Amino acid sequence: MNHKAGFVNIIGNPNVGKSTLMNAFVGEKLSIITSKAQTTRHRILGIVNGEDFQVVLSDTPGIIKPAYELQESMMGFVKSAFEDADVLLYMVEIGEQELKDEAFFNKITNSQIPVLLLLNKIDKSNQQQLEEQVQNWAEKVPNAEIFPISALEGFNVKEVFNRIIELLPESPPFYPKDQLTDKPERFFINETIREKILFHYKKEIPYAVEVDTEEFFEEETIIRVRSVIMVERETQKGIIIGHKGSALKRVGVEARKDLETFFGKQIHLELYVKVNKNWRSNQNQLRRFGYNN
Ligand SMILES: Nc1nc2c(ncn2[C@@H]2O[C@H](COP(=O)(O)OP(=O)(O)OP(=O)(O)O)[C@@H](O)[C@H]2O)c(=O)[nH]1
Ligand SMILES: [Mg+2]
Numbered sequence: 001m002n003h004k005a006g007f008v009n010i011i012g013n014p015n016v017g018k019s020t021l022m023n024a025f026v027g028e029k030l031s032i033i034t035s036k037a038q039t040t041r042h043r044i045l046g047i048v049n050g051e052d053f054q055v056v057l058s059d060t061p062g063i064i065k066p067a068y069e070l071q072e073s074m075m076g077f078v079k080s081a082f083e084d085a086d087v088l089l090y091m092v093e094i095g096e097q098e099l100k101d102e103a104f105f106n107k108i109t110n111s112q113i114p115v116l117l118l119l120n121k122i123d124k125s126n127q128q129q130l131e132e133q134v135q136n137w138a139e140k141v142p143n144a145e146i147f148p149i150s151a152l153e154g155f156n157v158k159e160v161f162n163r164i165i166e167l168l169p170e171s172p173p174f175y176p177k178d179q180l181t182d183k184p185e186r187f188f189i190n191e192t193i194r195e196k197i198l199f200h201y202k203k204e205i206p207y208a209v210e211v212d213t214e215e216f217f218e219e220e221t222i223i224r225v226r227s228v229i230m231v232e233r234e235t236q237k238g239i240i241i242g243h244k245g246s247a248l249k250r251v252g253v254e255a256r257k258d259l260e261t262f263f264g265k266q267i268h269l270e271l272y273v274k275v276n277k278n279w280r281s282n283q284n285q286l287r288r289f290g291y292n293n
Contacts, residue, residue, distance in 0.1 A: 004168040005054040006086030011078055011108075013100070014038050014062025016093040017120040021151040022046045022059040025161060029262065030181050030188075031059045032195035036206065038062060039198060041070070042290065043077035045182040047175055053165055054173040058085075063101050070280040073291035082107055087167050089160075090144065091118045094125040094133060109141055114167045116160060117144035123153050185263075186213040187290075189225055192258050193271070196251040197229070197240070205239060208232040210279060210289050222266040225259075230276040237273050248273065 010018045014037035023029050026046040032039055040061045048055040060081045061074040082088070082104075090108050108115060117137055122130055134146055145163070149156040175182075190211040198206040208231050215226040229248075231237050241248045248271060256269045279285040286292070 002170050003052050003054075003172055004165065005056070005171040005173050006168040007056045007058065007084050007174075008087045008089060008164055008168075009058040009060065009081035009085040010089040010091055011060050011081055011104070012062065012091035013093075013096060014064060016062070016091045016096065017151045018062070018091050019059050021089075021091065021118070021120070021149075021157070022057050024151055024154060024157050025055070025057055026180065028180060029258075030183075032191045032198075034195060034198040036198050038064065038071075038074075038207065039195075041074050042183075042187075043081060047180055048161075049173070049177045049179075053168065054175065054177070055161075055164060055168065056174055063104050065101065068281050069283065069286055070291060073286055078104070085113055086169060087164055088113060088115045089118055090115055090141070091120055092137065093121045094119065094129065109143060111143060115141065115144040116163060117141055117146045118151075118160065119146060119148045120151050122148045122155065123150040186216055188262060189213045189216070189227060189255075189259060192262070193227055193229065193251065193255045195258075196254045199254075200247065200251060201239065205231075205236060208236055208280070209240070210276075212289060218265075222268055223259075223263060224268045224270075226270040226272075229271060229273045230279055231273060232276070232278055232280065234275055237275055240273050 010022060012018055019031035019033045019040050022031055025048055030046045031044050040059055044059045046057040058081050060078045063078055064071060066072040066075050088111055119133060119137060130148055137146055147156055147160050149160060190213055193211045194209060197209050210230045211227055213225060213227040217224040229240060231240060252269055252271045256267050259267045
């Protein structure tokens with residue numbers, strides 16, 4: 001039997017639903033999802049294995065004009081996703097016009113590899129709007145095949161997956177067939193905590209936060225975790241902690257519940273907050289947190 005395998009990389013503007021789609025394909029919550037832009041900061045692999053195929057999906061950060069080092073690194077992940085793709089999934093959402101970054105947009109329209117343009121969130125549109133937008137995108141990206149989808153509701157997701165399989169080259173698998181992702185356990189702990197912070201804090205706070213898991217001890221029935229929430233300034237530390245620690249406690253309780261589901265084990269989660277001045281602009285700090293590319 002011939003085996004197919006390849007890299008299928010999801011790119012697009014912030015907040016269009018890239019992570020929602022990857023999780024839908026994989027059937028696990030590998031990527032955090034929030035209603036805020038720039039939720040995803042890394043390139044995260046989600047691997048879907050079948051007897052005769054392996055689809056290595058990449059979720060990537062939404063494309064932005066970088067304003068500081070962290071964002072530069074995030075766009076480095078996007079760039080790398082252009083370089084090794086066998087199939088590109090360019091995701092747009094209903095009502096969106098085009099990528100704000102012209103260079104990336106040109107890469108898509110000039111792509112030598114197959115591009116599937118996924119018009120997402122069609123659950124929010126009507127038939128007329130949908131037809132107009134499909135027409136519009138067909139003109140703008142003539143090299144793409146267009147799929148209207150709803151990643152949230154699973155509409156047309158299976159059809160996209162089947163098309164991906166058709167397009168994949170013949171190849172042996174790149175990863176062991178029982179592997180789901182390239183990221184270690186600590187990464188999912190950091191991300192789950194960061195998701196709760198994106199939910200509960202406003203404005204600049206979530207963007208000034210990085211989470212680092214310093215301890216991870218797995219015992220037979222429990223995993224003991226200690227993570228630090230890093231902020232850039234003393235005032236942000238106070239906001240994260242909240243009155244008598246209540247805000248931080250809420251983050252801890254919610255993150256622990258999600259992590260218990262994810263790992264299928266009891267979790268003991270200890271959280272503390274530390275100021276790490278301007279970590280977002282510091283190359284050494286960024287490297288430490290895995291933003292090296
Ligand atoms: N109505 C609707 N909402 C969706 C759909 N797909 C995703 N969303 C919502 O859109 C928001 C952003 O989803 P994400 O999956 O985090 O988007 P993203 O493209 O990964 O965002 P970044 O990581 O910030 O670039 C969330 O509130 C999702 O629930 C969809 O098909 N329909
Ligand atoms: Mg995302």
